[in-house]
Every structure is written in structure tokens, then in C-alpha cells.
Amino acid sequence: MIGIPLRFKTAVALVLLGLLTLLAGIGQTTIWAPAETVTATAPADAKAAPLTVIDHKLRTVEGGTVTIKVKGEGSFLLAAGRPDDVDAWVGKTAHNTVTGLSEDTKALQVERTDGEATAPTPAGSDLWVSTENASGELDYTWTAPADGDWSLLLASDGTKPAPTSISMTFPNDTSTPWAVPLMVLGGLLMIAGAALLVLKPKGGTPGQGGFHISLGSQFAKRARAKAAARASAKAGTGAGTRLSILVAAATAAVLAGTGVAAQASQTPQPAATGASSSAAPSGSASAAPAAGDSPVLLDAQFRRILEQVASATDAGDAAKDAKKLTARVAGTELEVRTQNYKIRSRVASYDARMPVRSTKLLTTVVTSKRAWPRSVLAVTQGEGNVVPQLLTLVQSSPRENYKLVGTTPLQPGTTFPSIERNGTETLSKDDKSGLLYSGEEALAGLADRLTKANSTFKDKLVEGESSPYIADTLSYQSDVVKEGVNGKFAFSHKVVPGSTVVFRTADGGALVLGRLTFNFDGTPKSEGDKLSIGSDAAVLAGGKETTSGMVLNFAESMAVYVPPADSKDPMKLVAATRGLVGAKFK
Template identity: 30%
Template sequence: MSLFNAASGGTGGNVRFVFAILAFAAAAVMIGFGIAQRTVFLEPDRVALSSSIETDVPFIVVEPSALEAYPGKQTLTASGSELVFLAYGRTSDVVAWIGDDEYATIGYDAETGELVTTDSSELGTEGEEPGDAAEETSSPTARPAPTATPAPEPADEADTDAATELEVDPAANPAGSDLWLDEISGERSVTTTIDVPEDIAVLIASDGTNPAPSTVALTWPLDNATPWAGPLLAGGGVLFLVGFALVISGFVHHRRSRGPRRNQGPRGKLPSGPKPQALRRSQMGGRRSIGRAKRVALLPVLVIPVLAFTACSSDYWPSFEQPPATTAPATTAPPLASEEPVATDEPDDEAEPEAEVLVPAVTVPQMERIMKSVAATAADADAALDAGAAADRFTGPALEARKANYAIRTSLPDQAGPVPVPATTPTLILPQQVAGWPTTGRTVLVVAKATDDDTVAPTALFLQQMDPRDNYKVVYAMALAPDADVPEVAPASIGAPLISPEFKGLVMQPDQVGAAYADVLINGEKSEYASMFQSEDDLLQQQLGVAGQQVTRDELKATSPTADIAFSNTVGEGPTIALATNDSGALVTADILQTEKVTPNDGGTIGFQEGAPGAALSGFTGKSAKGVQRVIGVQLVFYVPAVGSEEKIRVLGWSESLVGASEVP
């Protein structure tokens, strides 16, 4: 029985060693494959494409097909000119800004996997296929270089170089345009990383006159994650620990199986003990085995943490998360130079026209950047009383009000300034919905607060961009009325339709609102339009209406008893802007000019009071038998309800300023 037990114990230890060897082998294979996936089998982490432009065109457009050739963020590098300018925006905006100028496009050929460059001069004329036009042209037509006027016999070589140097056209420089979502510039080479949504193109240029950079490179990050590397390394580490545990267990079991037993040999003389020399060898061998055991025990302590740290990256493990869906708005754009017309089987007369996709004229970040520029220009012009600088960002009634204010403050520095443009983040942005470039330009309503003080009225600005190469300019600048009940409007990501001035779906046509309210200010309740306007809490009627005019008459009688005053209102030349609200109504602008004419009634003379704004603006300081007059410009925004509504038209905001003063003609 004892012989059987001894054999069984030895077999159990050997089995543990066999399984330990198998565990070590499997661990080595798994760890080896895991390391190989992150080394020799690892795919590149990015893909790169490049293109060279051989023509001297001033602009290069990187099409959406090139930017979207691979998923992920695009790293774009442009080089090959002294000055490098990059901007990105909607494809339609980029093409509209370029206009008739020559440019090259960079697209992507999915079949060859390469970038394709096309010059705009390769487009065929009407009725010709682009390919046929390209075959007839032996080489791409470069933009003709501007020629300089020859100098009369330059004295030296330096003068010759100066005479032939290209003159840069500021109007052709794309830098600073309000159309761009963002822009960047540098010398010789520019690299930027962007993540553009659908139908966004990149414009590359130098200064708009000299040739654009000649080399463009695009790179995208690739997903080179190895989701099985982590499980292989971790599994190998676990098997290694299992094998190590089996080895320890085998040694323990082996030592136990060699423990003391009852002597089963023949009775007689006991065997002699080991000699001292053999005993020393046995003790020394035991120490060596203990040292080896310690080194073996340290091996997993060192290996396992290394495997744990190397496999902690998310690239080492499979991911079960779904990628977030894109929320980028879809946009439409006219075809670029490299896009060929698509043939259809149906005749043109039977094909249904595609519905135009309307998008907001600007994005929120884009408009916030524009407003920072407008606020900075307004602040500088207001401080310097520079009407020329103000014209860069103001037009129409808003510019006329500032010009007059600057003229008055030149003589009367203590006079109040014009309606300020807050440099704060707008609280409301309502862009017009557009499809391409309408003939009326693009319009945006912006409301901003200068301070958090509720007693300070927010500023409402109507801005228009009339041409792709023009920037947005403030047409109307006014303060909202106290407790103005502004109707709900669409979010900035959707925008509002621009309503025609002749639209009959409102209680009053937008182009008639200004004249009707001007009549109400003059005639009050006797006006035929008085019942259509909300007069309750209308502070403007109290100031410039019948009640306010009577106050002015009483003040004039107190100071000049022999003078009479007459009031008249006309509609100014400011545009009628109507943006739709969510309840089918509209926000409508108007420009009214109220003239105050003072004439003597006793055959005498009369003039402006000394130090009055009228005298400062007109420069007329004498007396006149014909009288003097002042013109007050009133910028207004109304809420006009839809047809069938029981609401009345109400004033939401206004600004009044002296815009004219002179002797009565």
C-alpha cells in the first residue's frame, strides 16, 4: 500500500509540471502575438496625400471630396509661396467669393486613391463637355500676370525690379472676409488641423494677386487600434501566473511525497549516515535551489506589471461603444471646376427641379467673430469721430446717424454718443435662411447687452452683406423698448426666412408699416392707422407723437413767442427688412425722418440757439428770416402679426438722433 501511495504522489507532481509547461508555452505564444500586434503587425497611424499645382492661379479650392477622402480630422499643409493664407467655409460661399477669378480645385479620385487637380480654365463653354475642352487645350491656362507700366529707362537693376513688381489688389485679398468660418495665415508654410462637416471647402491663397501656394498635403489619422492585443497580453499573463502556481504546487507536492516513512527494509544494522563532505554538498545544493526558486519567484513579479501597463491603453481593447452621429447641417453649393454635369435618363422638361436647401446665412461662432470685429470698429470710430472708419462696418440709417453725431461732437464734445455696439456675446442671433446668394444680400438680426444691468436696454442690430466680397455692415442700430415683448423666433441653427416687402400675409405689408406709423406720430388718434398700432406703453409716441410735439411747441413759445413750429414726417431711404417669426408674423424695420421747421411769424428772424446741436451740425450760427429746421432720424423695428391675428402692430425698439439741420431753403 505504501509503495502505491509513493508512486501516486510522484505522478501528481509530474502532472503539475506538465501542465505548468503547457501554461508557460501558451502564455509565451499569447504574449508574443500580443506584442507582435503592437510592433511588426501594427498598421500606420495616418494616411497622407499631396498635390502639386503647376499653374499660377491666385486661388486654390480644396473640395469636400478631398477633405472627406478619409474619416477623421484633416491636417492640411500648404506651402510654396512667401505668404500662405488658408480659410474654410461653405463651398457655395467659397465659390461665390472667388467669382470670375481663375482658380484651381483639388478633388479626390476614389478609383486611384489620389488627389486630382483641375484648373478652372479647363471648363468647357456652354454646350461643351469639360473633357472636350481639356483635350483642345494643350496645357492649363494660367492666370495672366498683371503687367506694370514700363518705367522710362530705369537707372539700375533695382529700379527695374521695382517697376515690374506686381501690385497687390486689396479687393482680391481673401483675408478678413466674413464668409470664412475660420482663417489662418503664415509665411512660406501653414499647417492646420480641422474637422469640417459636410460641404465645407478650403480656400488657399497668397494675397489674392500673386500665385497661390504650389503644394498642398492632406493627412488623416487612421484607426490602428489592436483590440486583441490587450486580451492576448492579459491572457498570457494569467496563464503565466497559472503555470507559475503549478510549478510551486509541484515542488511542494514533491517535497511532501519525499517525507519520513516507516522503514520497510530488512531488520538489522542501520545504514550509516552521510559523510560530512556529502552533507556539505547537500546543504550547498539546497542553498542553490533556494536561490533559483527566489529568482523564479521574482520573474512574474516583474513581468506581470509590465504587461499590465502596456495593455492599459484603449487601443489594446475592443470597444463596444457606437460612434456619435454627426449633427452637421447639410448644405448645397454650385458645382466646382472639377465637377462634371451628371447625365439623367429623363428629359429636362420632365425632370422635377430639386428643392433648394435653405441654410442660415451664418453660424453662431461665425457671427460672434463678426460682432467682435464690428464692436471694435465702432469703438475706434466713435472715439476718433472718424466717419470714414465707421463706413467699414456701418451703412444706411445707422451710418447717417453716426456721421451726424461725429459732426456734432466735434464742436460739442459733451454730447452723447451714438447707439453703442456691445462687445459682449450676443444673446440672440437670427440669421436669414439662404440658398446661395440672393439679390437682396444676406441679413442677420443680433441682440446684445452691454452690461448685466437690467435697466440698460439691449441693443438690436440689423446687419446686411450685399456682396460675397463685402463684409457685414450695420444698417439699423437701436435700443429695445423697456419690457419689449419680442416674439419667439427660430434658433440660429435654422434661421428665419426673409419676407418680401410686398408680402400680404401680415396685417399690413412690411413696406407700408413705416409710412403708417409716421402718420400715427403726426396725427395721433386721428390717423386712419391708429387702430392698427398698439399705443399703450408706446414711449416713442409720447416723445415724438402728438403729445411730444405739443411739449416742444410750449417750450418754443416760452423762449421765442414770435416763432411757429411745424412737424412733418417722411419715410427715409433705409431698407425694409422683414424676418419671419415662429407665429407667422414678422420683425419689420423702418426709417422715419421727422422734420421740425421753425419760422418767425412777425417778419423778424430766427436761428439756432448758441451751443445747440442744430447749430453744431449745420454750421449756421446766424439769423434767418426764412427760419431754420432740424431733421430727426428714427430707426425702428416692429412686430407685425400675421393676417387673422387679433394682436396689433407694436414697436419693439427704436433710436432717434439728429441727422440734419439747416436754414429753411
């Protein structure tokens, strides 16, 4: 009885082993393929706190889009903001922070920070670029509204516990590095087994002696052509033919003599981050740049704030009620409008303040200085505005909203200086770096020029048609002195301490804003002489005539352009206005 030749047994074994190896490689990309996402859940025993922060690093820890599911009792909100803004708003309030992932990426790491038991509601804060309100449950897709880092804040109303049932779903590493090598190896083994069956032994009888395997060039060419043709014919047939495509591609690569074993999987590889990265260990998020140079407001935030400011001023103007202003108006503008309402309630002919409009936003100026107080500017013009006006808004602290502190019409024919819209540098009032004058020097020079006809700053400020305010003020003061034959009059303009804000312009100069106090002092020349004041001032002084003297106070809002240090140009008054805020008899 003739036994089965060893060559035949070996060939069959190689083919079977190759088939199993090939199937193992294919299985890694199909039935054994890793899940496309992984979900991590916050510990159920986490101690409740009024606020919960989700660290900005978790948005990019695994690469790709992150989705969040939050469950809680009653209503709650999720707010997105810059990490430093979120931290500043949280302040000393007790809170939980979701900081990273566990080693197996199945659990969220949560750190507790003790502190104050309650906080104001974060709803409506200007710090948030967006908010999501929910009741009971929220599904949220975490995307960045702009470049840089963004953290999330969860809260109910600041007094009740924030939701603690939080799960986050991240993209998973679906790479299969052994799939292609196994398929290639399986293909090689099957080809070797087939060769043993087809080729005859050299110089001996079947089953005896040695044999020689030779893959001729014609055989190799035909095999490559057939494999490539099969792969091409099936390339567009959909997911159901994936196995055939992989087998054909592997065989063609082997016969072509390429180094397939070193190639990557057919599936795109995510960035090596988070738990799968050697650069960033599991359970910690990868480092990201800080937001130190980011503008304090995005355009969408600025427009929303401006709309609310305009609504508040419209309501106050319509009702002549300063209480309706307090949520969005402060400082000089609140003082001037309050007195304006008081005068207009008694003197119908008295001019109202220029309305605040948000419909036509010409430009914005946003600081990249992230410390508080923060100042921003808007130039707007709408119905009721004869000329564009410069609006100055200030946020005093993280938990306060921006408030309008000044509305200043641009000087006729003035071109507003170019300032970087993506965030510009703000300087301290005494910082003269790169400037012809510091901010405080510029305003002090303007105040001196408005006070004295022979001021040393007369030639250092542009005057005439492009800056009529200076000439008009000097003319008014001169006329009062000439016409007031019964009185002695003195005028002064002084910078209000703490009011100066300086923004760097695109050409290296600066735009300086501040408040001056304009005092108008009158005293009768002789005993028995009387001084009269206008109906507007009489409302505040309580009468129209005095024999003892009077003092009128005006608040002046100013904006001055200061050229760079190497410029020979004079300073220029960009915007100016004044409003009566006080009147009294001596």
C-alpha cells in the same frame, strides 16, 4: 516492403493544404493587411493661380478624417467656409479647384478656371468660419465646424500665386473579405486530415477498402469547449496573440456549424465611398446636400464680427473721428454718429450715441437667405447701455464685411419676439404671406401714426408705457406748435426706400426694421419774425436764428413686430431712436 497507405498521404496533404490556407487568411489581416491611409498629391505641373479651392466633397469622399499638407513660398492662409460663400468670394478671379481623386487614389484631380489675375486678400473676411496662417508649410486636419458642407480656400495675398504643392491623406479601405473564409477553409481541411489519421477504416484492412468518418457528439462538444476556452483565455493578451485568437475562433465556428464564411472581417468596415464604392466611382466625390438653408453665420463668426464692430465704434467715439468707423459702420449709423461727433466737438453737453457693446450678447437673429445683401441682428446690453439695444448689421456683397447700420434701444418693458436662432426666413418688403401687414405697410403705418394725431393706424399700434416713443414724438410736435408763436411748423415721417428688412418670427409673425426720415419744417408767421434753433442744430445750420425759415432732419431707426394674419393683436413698436443728421436755413 509495405508502402505508405493512401489514407495517410491524403491526410497529410489535407493538413498541409489547410495550414497553408489558414496562414494565407491570417496573413491578409497581418503582414499583407492594407495600409490604413492613402495619400494623394496634386500634379506638379499644375498652372499657378492666385487662389486655390478645395472642393467640399473631398472631406467625405473616403470617410473618416482627412489631413492636408501644403507647401508654398512665403506666407499664405487656408480658410474654411460654406461652398457657396467660397465660390462667391472667388468670383471671377482665376483659380484652381481640387475636385477629386484619380482612379488609383494616388493623385488629386485639379481643374483650372481662367479669369482675373488678382484678387483682394481673403484675410479677415467675415465669410470664413476659421483661418489658418502659415509660412512655408502647413499641416491641417480637415474637420467640419458645423453640420453641412465646408470648402477650403488657399491664397497668399491675392496677387501672388497660391501654393500648388498640396497632398491629402485619406482613410484607406482596410477590409479583408477573404481573410475569414480562408481561415475557415484552412481549419476545415486540417480537421479533415486529422480525422483521416485518427479514425480506422470500416470493414477492411488498413489501406484497403472504404472507411467511415464520424464526428460523435461528445467529440464535437469537447472540441467546441476547448476552442472557446482558448479564445477566451487569450482575448485580452494584446496584438501579439492575434494569430492564436483567430485560429481558435475559426475552429470553434466550424465545429459549431455556423455559416462563418458569410461573416465580415474582424476589422471594422468603412463606409463604401469614393474609389471603393460602386455608388460613387473612383475619381469623383460623393454628392452632399447644399447649404441653401444654412444660417449665414455661426455663433463663433457672429461674436468675432460683433467684437470688431464694437472696437471700431469705441475707437470712433473716443476720438470723435468718423474715419475710424468706416471699416465696420455704414448707412444710418455712420451718418448719425458722424454728425454727433461734429456737434459734440462744439457743444460739450450734447449726448453721445449709445455705446456698442459685445460683452453681453442677449440674442442673435441670423438669416438663412444666402443671397446678398445679408442682414443679421444682435440684442446686446453692457456697461453704458441703460436698456438693451438692437444692432443691425448688413453685408452688402461677398467681399465686403458686415457693417453696423443701426443701433436702436428697445422700448422700455418690451419683450423681444422669439426668432429661430439657427437661421430664419427673410421676406421682401411687400410680402404679406401669413402676416397682418407686409413690412412696407407696417413701416408706412408707423410713419403715418407718428405724423398724424388722428392717424388711421392709431388703434393698430400698441401705445402707452410699452411703446412710449410714439406718445413722446406726438407730444413733442404738439408742444412745438403751441410754443412757437412766431412760426408755422409742419412735421413728416417717411420711410426711406430700400431700408426695410423683414425677419420671420417663431410664431409666424414678423419683425420689420427700417429707417424713417423725420423732417421738422419751420417758417416765420410774419415778415421780421425770427425763429431760433438749438445749439446742436446751429452747429449744422451755421447759425441759431433765421427770418426765412429752417428745416431739421432726423434719422429714425425703427423695429416693429407684426402679428400673424389670424391674430387680432395690434402691431408693436419694439425699438426706436432718432438722431439729428441735418439742419439748414431756407
